[in-house]
Amino acid sequence: MADRYLRFAGTAPGRFLTRGLGLPQPAALHRWSAERPALEGPLLHLTAGKAGFDLADVPARTGLEVRTEAARPAAVLLDATGVADVDALAEVHAALHPVVGSVAASGRVVVLGTPPDPADHHRAAAQQALEGFVRSLGKEIGRGRTVTLVRVTGTASAAALESTLRFLLSPKSAYVSGQVIEVGGGEVTAPEDWSRPLAGRTALVTGAARGIGEAVAATLARDGATVVCLDVPSAGAELTAVAERLGGSALALDITAADAGARIADALPGGLDVLVHNAGITRDRRLVNMPAERWSPVLDVNLASVLRTTDALLDAGALRRGGRIVATASIAGLAGNAGQTNYAAAKAGVAGLVRSLAPRALAEHGITVNAVAPGFVETRMTAAVPLLIREAGRRMNSLGQGGLPVDVAETTAYFAHPASGAVNGQVLRVCGQSLLGA
Numbered sequence: 001m002a003d004r005y006l007r008f009a010g011t012a013p014g015r016f017l018t019r020g021l022g023l024p025q026p027a028a029l030h031r032w033s034a035e036r037p038a039l040e041g042p043l044l045h046l047t048a049g050k051a052g053f054d055l056a057d058v059p060a061r062t063g064l065e066v067r068t069e070a071a072r073p074a075a076v077l078l079d080a081t082g083v084a085d086v087d088a089l090a091e092v093h094a095a096l097h098p099v100v101g102s103v104a105a106s107g108r109v110v111v112l113g114t115p116p117d118p119a120d121h122h123r124a125a126a127q128q129a130l131e132g133f134v135r136s137l138g139k140e141i142g143r144g145r146t147v148t149l150v151r152v153t154g155t156a157s158a159a160a161l162e163s164t165l166r167f168l169l170s171p172k173s174a175y176v177s178g179q180v181i182e183v184g185g186g187e188v189t190a191p192e193d194w195s196r197p198l199a200g201r202t203a204l205v206t207g208a209a210r211g212i213g214e215a216v217a218a219t220l221a222r223d224g225a226t227v228v229c230l231d232v233p234s235a236g237a238e239l240t241a242v243a244e245r246l247g248g249s250a251l252a253l254d255i256t257a258a259d260a261g262a263r264i265a266d267a268l269p270g271g272l273d274v275l276v277h278n279a280g281i282t283r284d285r286r287l288v289n290m291p292a293e294r295w296s297p298v299l300d301v302n303l304a305s306v307l308r309t310t311d312a313l314l315d316a317g318a319l320r321r322g323g324r325i326v327a328t329a330s331i332a333g334l335a336g337n338a339g340q341t342n343y344a345a346a347k348a349g350v351a352g353l354v355r356s357l358a359p360r361a362l363a364e365h366g367i368t369v370n371a372v373a374p375g376f377v378e379t380r381m382t383a384a385v386p387l388l389i390r391e392a393g394r395r396m397n398s399l400g401q402g403g404l405p406v407d408v409a410e411t412t413a414y415f416a417h418p419a420s421g422a423v424n425g426q427v428l429r430v431c432g433q434s435l436l437g438a
Helices: 004-009 012-021 086-096 121-140 158-168 211-222 233-246 260-267 292-315 331-335 341-365 387-395 405-416
Strands: 043-049 075-082 108-113 146-152 179-183 202-206 226-231 249-252 272-277 319-328 368-374 427-430
Touching: 004 012, 004 387, 043 086, 075 086, 086 121, 108 121, 108 158, 121 146, 146 158, 158 179, 158 405, 179 427, 202 211, 211 226, 211 233, 211 272, 211 405, 226 233, 233 249, 260 292, 272 292, 272 405, 292 319, 292 341, 319 341, 319 405, 331 341, 331 368, 331 427, 341 368, 341 427, 368 405, 405 427
Parallel strands: 043 075, 075 108, 108 146, 146 179, 202 226, 202 272, 226 249, 272 319, 319 368, 368 427
Antiparallel strands: none
């Protein structure tokens, strides 16, 4: 459903009225397209602290012209990995204060830091301070601009950061703001062609017949993957149409079936590189009015089937080394939501699965496990929400608008990227920095 408020706020009378009334002033976001695949303007590369992280030529490989001075940058990359005490935080202010207001609309501010060090409480305090700084700046920067903190572990290399910086310093991250991503020292495989990084790989997307799942399948196919689209048999016609359009194949299957994992493995004898758990349902009602028949299906589809299928495919060796598992969580699972105790429990469970399985899957199978946690996304489901609740959902984030299915899809593709092997165990909110649980 069209966001008429967003369109109105972009007109001259709309800007005047919303400014005068103190209403949200969302800006149209620059999302990736073949016609506009990159941010428009230079990248301003700055440093705070005594010693920075050696990024080599990675910033230049993002496609942006790297400068140390720029009047109107498309993005700012601040290396604050060397910030070790409170005094050094003044350098963060000194670096960004003069330039942050000049960042172009739909621009990016990316701050590099390190995980807080338990052995050095002064450094830990200074590095943790960066998170509060980034989350606050994201809420005030406006004009469709985003702010993100990337924590670099001691084992990370410049190559380990490349896929993350390429994602964050591009239109593909349009709806990711105020978030923290940790990059470690996992195995990284640079693709031969960064425009088609999944060429030669096979991806399975559950719940692919419509909505977010369809967008994920289309984005992975754009990136070169051969996509297997899975959904319930009752969605067979839509599923087949999506698969045919993407040059993939359709697999009509109830993901909650006890033998779903085995049937997927049988359908993919050559193995699988990317597994995307997207299938999900809601049965909303306050707990006092929620019978078991509304609780159990939500837990079964959204959580139990993810656990069963993942275990079965790992046990069968169906996921190849260097593979990726990406699950769909939700900000409801991270922040809670009235009327969704079942859904929030399931999605919080997905986050728990990711954080527990990620280190073991990487160590034993060379596979990363991450999750995308969408906020309010414009789908047929949210279009059916009552008007006032829908409008509140759209505006209650720093970008002042709902996300699109493609925003979730682009983040999923980032996790699925062969060069994202150092990104593991992350639950990344794609919510425009929602005020819920922020």
